[in-house]
């Protein structure tokens with residue numbers, strides 16, 4: 502766990518960064534979608550490749566080492582901007598915008614999965630469904646004040662999940678010490694597609710009193 506880094510940005514500065522990187526990352530997502538679906542070929546694709554490579558070289562002129570990690574401000578609010586499911590700066594992430602009930606009892610998200618997430622023809626890849634539900638169950642645990650790492654995740658694929666508009670929801674089933682069992686489901690326009698249940702454990706390093714001051718509260 503090398504990158505749960507504290508940060509000292511003001512809400513305005515975070516908002517400014519979000520306004521710059523959010524639309525940029527969305528443009529990269531659109532690029533991925535277009536790259537999959539374009540019917541152009543030959544010289545057009547070679548020219549597009551050169552243009553993309555030029556942009557990539559420009560971006561690499563200044564970059565961090567490794568991954569983004571999760572930064573969190575003094576009030577404990579985190580910025581998981583590199584996260585594979587919800588990351589504002591991660592073009593691989595759909596991304597999900599997760600909402601939570603005021604009392605923390607449930608989380609849900611409505612989102613769209615397009616061509617980049619295909620498994621069976623026209624359907625969401627099972628690993629992607631599992632990825633989304635892992636995140637949602639983890640968020641449910643955090644929203645209930647019980648953050649933890651996924652220890653187990655069991656996924657039940659009830660029927661194929663169509664690409665397109667989807668909804669995921671998750672909640673805590675029960676708790677015991679540092680363990681939290683959460684459940685969730687992924688539904689498409691025709692109803693329930695995937696169910697999952699998982700065990701989330703607050704890791705030892707986060708339970709130790711010595712770490713109390715540096716605990717990230719980004720799930721909450």
Ligand SMILES: CCCCC/C=C\C/C=C\C/C=C\C/C=C\CCCC(=O)SCCNC(=O)CCNC(=O)[C@H](O)C(C)(C)COP(=O)(O)OP(=O)(O)OC[C@H]1O[C@@H](n2cnc3c(N)ncnc32)[C@H](O)[C@@H]1OP(=O)(O)O
Nearest residue numbers: 635636639648649650651652702703704705707716717718
């Ligand atoms: C406010 C504080 C916040 C702290 C933040 C905490 C966590 C969040 C951290 C990162 C997540 C960040 C972003 C992701 C967001 C959302 C969701 C995505 C979730 C993921 O993508 S996450 C990646 C996949 N996930 C892993 O990469 C886990 C690798 N693993 C470990 O990090 C450890 O393995 C861990 C933590 C699981 C346990 O570590 P530990 O040191 O706490 O373990 P310990 O030995 O103390 O066991 C304590 C009790 O749990 C039982 N137990 C242990 N492991 C078990 C297992 N697998 N199955 C069933 N029971 C198990 C023992 O049997 C004992 O039970 P008992 O007390 O009854 O004897």
